[in-house]
Amino acid sequence: MAKSVTTYEKPTPHIGLADWYAKQWELEKSAETRRSDAFDLRNTGRIIRAETQIRTEWDTRMNNTRLEDRVTELSRWENLLQSLLERLELEIRLLKDDKADTETELENLNIPVQVTAQCISMRDCRRGTELTYDDGDTELKKELCVVEGTKNTLTNRVQAAWEKLNRLEEVRFKVNLDLQDKRETLEIDRENLSLDRTCANLSYKPDALRTPNNSISYDTWLEHCRHIKLLADNELSDTYSFREAIRVIRERTRNNIRAQQDFTDFTLRKRIYQTQKAKNELEWQKLKMQREMDTLQKELTRLDKALLAKTDAIKCAETRLENRTCRPGFELCRDESEIGLKEEVLQLRQTKEDLTERINCAKATYNGLESLLIRMDKNLDDKQHSLMTDIMCLDMRSTLKTGDRARLANETDRNIVLTRMEKEIPREN
Incomplete structure (x- = not known):
């Protein structure tokens, strides 16, 4: 038959309706599967x-x-x-x-x-x-x-x-x-x-889970x-x-x-x-010794005078005896005068010996007293030196006392301070 319209078809194979329905069903099932997977x-x-x-x-x-x-x-x-x-x-x-x-x-x-x-x-x-x-x-x-x-x-x-x-x-x-x-x-x-996670300067760190070598539990x-x-x-x-x-x-x-x-x-x-007391006692003894020496010196002078007087008396008595030896004849007899003169001479001689012995004893005593006086003077000088030494020692040791232990004007003031008696002593008006 004659064609009034010219039609054209793609040169590809066409599918049937059954296949179309099959494709459509397959797409639906695929979409449902994908939606289910997406939902999950x-x-x-x-x-x-x-x-x-x-x-x-x-x-x-x-x-x-x-x-x-x-x-x-x-x-x-x-x-x-x-x-x-x-x-x-x-x-x-x-x-x-x-x-x-x-x-x-x-x-x-x-x-x-x-x-x-x-x-x-x-x-x-x-x-x-x-x-x-x-x-x-x-x-x-x-x-x-x-x-x-x-x-x-x-x-x-x-x-x-x-x-x-x-x-x-x-x-x-x-x-x-x-x-x-x-x-x-x-x-x-x-x-x-x-x-926190919003802070700056945050970054990944290399090997952040490492444990330092010197860490302890x-x-x-x-x-x-x-x-x-x-x-x-x-x-x-x-x-x-x-x-x-x-x-x-x-x-x-x-x-x-x-x-x-x-x-x-x-x-x-x-x-x-003690030293001062001994010094004072020694000075007193020295004074008494000096007085005794003066008295003994006077006694020695009197003894010398007495000895000199006895010497003259002996001379007189002996001269009398010697003169009586010149009596002539029977007048040269030992009468009472001769006996008395002889006894006087003997007595004077004994007295002279006694006086001489007493003078020697007195001189020896005086010399002993003088020697003792020299010793006492030396001992007094030693005591004075010892006294000054101890006083100097005390003065030197005063530097060791400071504060409330410092030396006061005198020991009485120091004792008042030590015994706290200043409140008991009335004030002077």
Whole structure:
């Protein structure tokens, strides 16, 4: 048949209607499958997102809590170590002050040693019988021993204080070092606690899960902190007692030295009193001896005159006897006159011998008195020298008394001060 319209078809194979329905069904099933898979995927993604968000938030919160607890714990240890460090610094300062005071006390002991040694040397210059081992000499030597013993005791205490200071400074260094580490750790942890996912300077880190080579366990760290605290507590526990012991020893040695000095001064004053008393007694004896020597000298003069008178009397009696030998004849008889003259001569001769013997005895006595007087003069001079020596020793030792122990105008004023009698004495109008 004739065609009025020309039609054209693609030169590709055409499918049938059944195949079209099949293709359509296949597309529907594929779309449903894809939609189901997309729904499952969306649901699974939503669940994963929710779970991961919750886990991330809880992990972050738990780690923040852990960091806060760690910061609190570190802060507590920091405060504790800071308190220990302040106590250590206070004890070190106080112990240094006590050590300096003890060293000053030790240096001040050089003056008592020098004064005591000079007093011993000065008293050793006494002369004659005054050079004795008296109580003053004994107490001076005892005082020297007390001062030397005190120097040894204080020296040992200074050495012990130096060793204690070294230990305290070593502990302070360890505490300070640990405190600095904790402060740096606190700064790091506080900075980490302030970080969140919105902060700047966040980046991936290479091998963030690595464990540092020098890291330790928490138990080891806690044991180290307790060890530092125990070390500081042990050193601080006896520091106060140690300082008090130094002060007690310093005061005790000072009191011992003062007591010995006072007793030595008392002994020297007692010796001065004894020496002055002996000097006064010797001067009185010297005065009586001088009077006795004057009396004896006068007696010697009278004895010499008496002897001279007896010599003339003997001459007269012997001359009479000699003249009577010239009587002539029977007149040369032994009459009573001759017998009386002979008895007179014998008596005068005996008297002369007695007078001569008495004069010799008197001269010997006078010479003995004169020798004794010379000895007494020498002894008086020695006593005067000893007296001046002891007085000079007391004056020299007055430099040892300072403060309320300083020498007053006289011993009466000193006794008034010592016995606190100034309130009992009425004031002068």
